[in-house]
Amino acid sequence: MAKTLMKGNEALAETALRVGCRFFCGYPITPQSEIMEYLSWRMAEVGGEFVQTESELSAINMLMGAAAVGARAFTSSSGPGFSLMQEGISYIVAADLPLVVVNVMREGSGLGNIGASQGDYWQMTRGGGHGDYRTIVLAPAGVQETSNLMAESFDLAEKYRHPVLICSDAAVGQMVEPVTLPELREHDINKYDWALRGCKPGDEIRTIQNVYFLDEDYENHLRQKYADIEANEQRWESIEIADAELVLVSYGISSRFCKEAVRNARSAGFKLGLIRLITLWPFPVKAFAEVSPSTKAFLSVEMSTLGQLVDDIRLATGCAHPVDHYGSMMALPETKGIIGKAQAVLKKVSG
Amino acid sequence: MKYKSPEAIAKRPTLFCQGCAQGIINRLIGEIMEELDKVDKLIVTTDVACGAMNVIVWDYDTIVGAHGRPLPTALGVKKVRPDCVSLAHLGDGAAYNIGLAETMHSAIRNDNVVALVANNCVFAMTGGQMSATTLPGQRTPSTVNGRDCKATGNPFRIENAIGKLDIAYLARGSVDSVKEINKTKKMLKKAFEKHLAGEGFCLVEILTPCPTNWGLSPLDSMKYIREEVVPVYPLGEFVDREESTNA
Numbered sequence: 021m022a023k024t025l026m027k028g029n030e031a032l033a034e035t036a037l038r039v040g041c042r043f044f045c046g047y048p049i050t051p052q053s054e055i056m057e058y059l060s061w062r063m064a065e066v067g068g069e070f071v072q073t074e075s076e077l078s079a080i081n082m083l084m085g086a087a088a089v090g091a092r093a094f095t096s097s098s099g100p101g102f103s104l105m106q107e108g109i110s111y112i113v114a115a116d117l118p119l120v121v122v123n124v125m126r127e128g129s130g131l132g133n134i135g136a137s138q139g140d141y142w143q144m145t146r147g148g149g150h151g152d153y154r155t156i157v158l159a160p161a162g163v164q165e166t167s168n169l170m171a172e173s174f175d176l177a178e179k180y181r182h183p184v185l186i187c188s189d190a191a192v193g194q195m196v197e198p199v200t201l202p203e204l205r206e207h208d209i210n211k212y213d214w215a216l217r218g219c220k221p222g223d224e225i226r227t228i229q230n231v232y233f234l235d236e237d238y239e240n241h242l243r244q245k246y247a248d249i250e251a252n253e254q255r256w257e258s259i260e261i262a263d264a265e266l267v268l269v270s271y272g273i274s275s276r277f278c279k280e281a282v283r284n285a286r287s288a289g290f291k292l293g294l295i296r297l298i299t300l301w302p303f304p305v306k307a308f309a310e311v312s313p314s315t316k317a318f319l320s321v322e323m324s325t326l327g328q329l330v331d332d333i334r335l336a337t338g339c340a341h342p343v344d345h346y347g348s349m350m351a352l353p354e355t356k357g358i359i360g361k362a363q364a365v366l367k368k369v370s371g
Numbered sequence: 372m373k374y375k376s377p378e379a380i381a382k383r384p385t386l387f388c389q390g391c392a393q394g395i396i397n398r399l400i401g402e403i404m405e406e407l408d409k410v411d412k413l414i415v416t417t418d419v420a421c422g423a424m425n426v427i428v429w430d431y432d433t434i435v436g437a438h439g440r441p442l443p444t445a446l447g448v449k450k451v452r453p454d455c456v457s458l459a460h461l462g463d464g465a466a467y468n469i470g471l472a473e474t475m476h477s478a479i480r481n482d483n484v485v486a487l488v489a490n491n492c493v494f495a496m497t498g499g500q501m502s503a504t505t506l507p508g509q510r511t512p513s514t515v516n517g518r519d520c521k522a523t524g525n526p527f528r529i530e531n532a533i534g535k536l537d538i539a540y541l542a543r544g545s546v547d548s549v550k551e552i553n554k555t556k557k558m559l560k561k562a563f564e565k566h567l568a569g570e571g572f573c574l575v576e577i578l579t580p581c582p583t584n585w586g587l588s589p590l591d592s593m594k595y596i597r598e599e600v601v602p603v604y605p606l607g608e609f610v611d612r613e614e615s616t617n618a
Contacts (some may be wrong), residue, residue, distance in 0.1 A: 226432045
């Protein structure tokens with residue numbers, strides 16, 4: 021298929037349909053509303069179902085029903101609305117259901133504002149709701165990658181019978197870029213035997229529930245599932261890390277400024293590198309094993325006031341190097357600022 | 372007359388308390404599915420708490436939903452599998468307290484799902500605390516001196532909330548006597564028939580006893596329904612639309 025110009029949110033919505041998603045429900049919130057607006061008319065064209073729900077609570081639980089009977093289904097939200105979905109996501113994890121939830125991140129805690137920000141890293145990678153769980157989190161940095169990861173998200177969800185979160189942001193969701201979309205295909209709702217469909221007396225019944233105290237092996241099942249995901253699904257992009265003095269660690273919209281910072285710094289003789297996270301969980305610890313002995317420090321670059329990546333970088337490097345943070349929840353990172361901060365960090369380390 | 376219990380209602384032991392009416396309700400569901408020849412089409416979404424224990428009682432494909440949210444979940448089921456019978460099984464706390472927004476909007480959208488609300492006037496599983504339907508003066512662990520309607524509001528009647536909406540069916544039955552059980556079965560069956568005809572939202576509330584939390588014997592609980600509960604919650608059909616205008 022030829023390239024077409026599309027907004028990140030619309031490319032995400034169209035891609036979902038093309039890989040067989042036939043159920044969407046959601047509630048308006050900026051900056052993700054284009055996803056539901058697009059699907060409100062487009063879903064019917066491919067014979068799917070669209071529901072504008074009364075709340076995000078309703079949406080996440082409606083999604084649970086659609087997924088339980090075998091549909092490829094997703095919902096999307098942002099910040100406050102995504103918070104409202106956390107109880108439901110916890111239930112969906114406990115029920116071993118595959119589905120996709122998109123969070124187009126906006127600014128701040130509370131109401132905050134509608135601009136790009138990356139403050140939901142902790143919420144998305146730590147579980148977000150109650151209980152022992154994590155979810156796979158995919159973080160696109162542009163429109164093509166939004167489409168690629170959205171297409172893959174359903175396969176990953178079904179492979180592990182586990183929800184997958186897409187961590188987009190207002191910039192990636194709103195920007196327009198060329199994109200090649202996958203071909204349109206259908207998904208068979210009877211593909212997986214666990215999908216509810218009704219049963220005759222004497223048949224083995226199917227139950228989607230979220231209490232497992234009767235299953236002695238449940239904890240082993242959980243440990244194995246999470247270990248498999250951590251072993252198999254780490255994704256990242258490394259740039260110029262072979263001889264880097266300092267490695268930037270970033271994801272999403274911020275990582276694009278980091279790429280420019282690496283280029284500009286190197287043309288001025290300053291050896292910067294970048295690890296761009298594509299999966300936020302599992303955190304790509306394998307990427308850090310490839311870092312060179314010449315690396316003296318790491319710098320997290322994210323649209324966050326507190327520096328939410330810092331702890332995970334420390335853990336991934338065994339606390340062997342200083343880790344600092346550059347970024348604001350209210351402004352896109354600046355290339356010059358990234359380089360300046362990197363130089364200051366190195367000076368401190370050497371000093 | 373020889374009684375044969377519905378095949379899909381398992382002969383396993385249940386976890387229900389003595390005198391609980393869930394067994395009666397399950398028998399009605401089972402009989403109706405057999406009469407409508409839809410046993411293999413029923414997919415139930417239960418709430419948490421007492422209703423969730425049905426997963427070991429009946430042999431229907433079942434989702435245990437989140438507290439108060441079985442109605443949206445049941446709609447998700449129906450949208451994906453339009454030929455199934457999608458039943459949301461709730462209690463009064465789920466449907467009228469925490470999940471009232473979902474109940475209202477299912478009715479407003481006229482979702483093609485059946486809601487069965489077992490109303491025992493308390494939050495039974497958690498120890499019998501006050502719910503939206505607790506009777507005036509009724510003592511519960513959270514209204515130890517009896518429900519004070521000045522402070523907590525009056526008992527909630529679903530017909531006052533959705534009775535004027537464009538829905539397919541709204542009725543209230545009881546299980547306090549054979550006569551009422553038979554009437555309730557007719558209501559439930561009508562709801563399922565309308566659901567299968569695609570007419571839209573059907574809600575049947577069933578007044579049920581909770582001997583454990585009411586502190587009454589099973590028999591006295593049935594008497595309590597007749598003498599105390601029914602005067603507050605009138606039985607009958609409140610909406611029975613031939614054909615809903617927006618179904």
